[in-house]
Amino acid sequence: MNRRKQMAWLGWVSVLLVLSGCSSTQGSKQVSGGEDVPLATLAVPQQISYQSELALAKLGQMLSSPDLNPDQRAELFYERGVMFDRVGLRTMARIDFSRALRERPDFAEAYNFIGVYLTQQQSFDEAYEAFDSALELAPDYDYAYLNRGIALYYGKRPAMAVQDLSEFYRRRPEDPYRVLWLYMAERNVNADRALQDLQRRYKQHAGNEWGWNIVGVVAGEQAESDFFQMVAQQSESNKELAERLCEAYFYLGKVYLAQGQVKRAASYFKLSMASNIYDFIEYRYAMLELGLLDPSLEKADDDEVM
Template sequence: MKFKSFLVASLVAITLSGCQTTSEQQDAKSVANVPLGVPLAPNYRNEIEIARYTEVLQSSEMSTEQQAELFLRRGRLYDSVGLSTLARIDFNRAVKLKPDLASVYNFLGIHHTLAQDFGKAYEMFDAVLELDEEHQYAYLNRGIALYYGGRPELSSQDFEAFLSRSPSDAYRVLWLYLAQANVDPASAYQQLQANSQALNPDKWSTQLVQLYLGQVSETQFLAQISEGVGGQQQYLERLCEAYFYLAKLYQARGKQAVAVDFFKLALATNVYEFVEHKYARLELELFAGVKAG
């Protein structure tokens, strides 16, 4: 899911060896026969745009507002190619030049979440909604920050607000479920079933919810990932999402080692713009007890 070269990627299989057992050591070997793709290469158009914005910022006389907008745009491009530190520098420059630019606070909030600085993240998302209460992705991102910050009840409220703006969005349904499951798993499952009624069965993302509901098996789910794919990028985007939500599913089952493998596979897609890629890294840091810098 986005926070928003045509090559047909082929399915290949890997076997990490071993069978799934109840032991943690055996769990680590249980990710097998999963589809893979060549990691997404940086978009050369984005790199050219970065160079162009840099040249304009260095050579042109612009108003403060124009500079802020260009720093925001360049920061988003840095983010899209995985240069998060440079992105954060540009977002901070933008907000200093134009303190009422809501989108900048949204991006800064994401970066604070990824750095596990949850208090600061909440402040950033609160600032977004003070400036623009209809900025719906601030509800998603604040909900994610609250989720990882250990406040699932408040997180659920934000995800409910986010879902209400698009009830047919499977990703919104899943994030709400993940938060609610940390409060009351049985009730969360019932709510997931109810919310699934609004989803379009023809959309690939609906299969993610069907997987959580047990309506499709993991084998069926993985086998269908490539159906209707238009090219390499879309295929890698699907893989990133599939691996992340499979990781969360195994995590909920107490199979942390399997979840870690799937989080690593999500990272290996290089789909930097997707929330699933961003938070797969955070999941791994939390598992390892690492405080992000």
């Protein structure tokens, strides 16, 4: 482990100890200022699986075949890019998505992934162009609306972000994550009305899907401490727990950031990333949020890529 990664790991461990009191059980403790902070619910960080490594090796072998036509090569580059993305190798993934586009310039899904990476590095104008290309090629591609809306959100174009995220929500209003992203965009336009709309959508659409529990906490309909206790008790595997915590800590970090509790928000973003669920949208933007709070973290990450 190099020194930078070692220091980053030690920093995350410090956050975990502060929030958990050296314990992974649910509870609460008093901190300075009398704020009641729930102890962190933790999962073992996910590791790259044997199956993922094997899939990457097989895709590499298939790509070495001289008998592939351009469409076949494009599909294989795309599939390997998705696999690289899943294990956190974003530079390798981006290279493969670019190769897929060279083989097949009308590959909407590859444009979408390229746009996500451009958003993460805050190259917003280029990201918009990538998502525009995806939607020109596939007007019904839901997730291009989501990802362009997120790019507009981070690019400080809140009204346009609301338009895209409203379209994304309209296509499946029973999806809790569509409700959450629309709320975050609307909050930058009118915070009070956004909360009212979030509470209305929660009461109107909430179902059994796991993500509605997060919406309930964000909307003030469920206590955070009860929520984390439920997560710990109801997750059926460590992987499921890690995935749920990756999501929950990100959205709650956004809540605390909006309230001006920057240190707590940063701690929650770090906890989201500690899951190692690399391909979750919450993991991706937890890193961006930390970079916005501390630009030196983003520069260190860029240096590592170089």
